Amino acid sequence: MTKSELVAQLASRFPQLVLKDADFAVKTMLDAMSEALANGHRIEIRGFGSFGLNRRPSRVGRNPKSGEKVLVPEKFVPHFKPGKELRERVDGRAGEPLKASDDDDDDL
Numbered sequence: 001m002t003k004s005e006l007v008a009q010l011a012s013r014f015p016q017l018v019l020k021d022a023d024f025a026v027k028t029m030l031d032a033m034s035e036a037l038a039n040g041h042r043i044e045i046r047g048f049g050s051f052g053l054n055r056r057p058s059r060v061g062r063n064p065k066s067g068e069k070v071l072v073p074e075k076f077v078p079h080f081k082p083g084k085e086l087r088e089r090v091d092g093r094a095g096e097p098l099k100a101s102d103d104d105d106d107d108l
Contacts (some may be wrong), residue, residue: 003026003030004028006026007022007023007026008022010022010025010026024097031053037051037052037078040053045083046083047083047085047086048078048082048083048085048086049081049082049083049086050080050081050083051078051079051080051081052078052079052081053076053077053079054076054077054078054079055075055076055077056075056076056077057074058071058072058073058074059071059072060072072089080100081086
């Protein structure tokens with residue numbers, strides 16, 4: 001599902017939302033989540049999962065063309081850990097399994 005598909009589904013599920021407002025809501029939420037992660041915070045959404053940062057330590061790598069050693073600095077990468085309810089729903093054990101069709105409105 002792309003961001004534009006999410007916006008369209010949100011607007012169709014809530015008739016009081018026009019497409020522009022749904023787009024603004026999704027962008028605002030994603031911006032807030034991105035900013036929180038950029039500031040080193042963890043995001044937890046109960047029943048869905050959590051977003052956090054994993055530290056990748058610095059290491060010595062190799063330039064594949066020349067073979068010379070290169071110092072690769074440490075970095076932090078975003079990481080998503082699905083919650084138990086999401087894992088079970090995707091696995092099909094909790095209630096109805098997820099449908100693969102595009103007209104499924106229950107997967108928000």
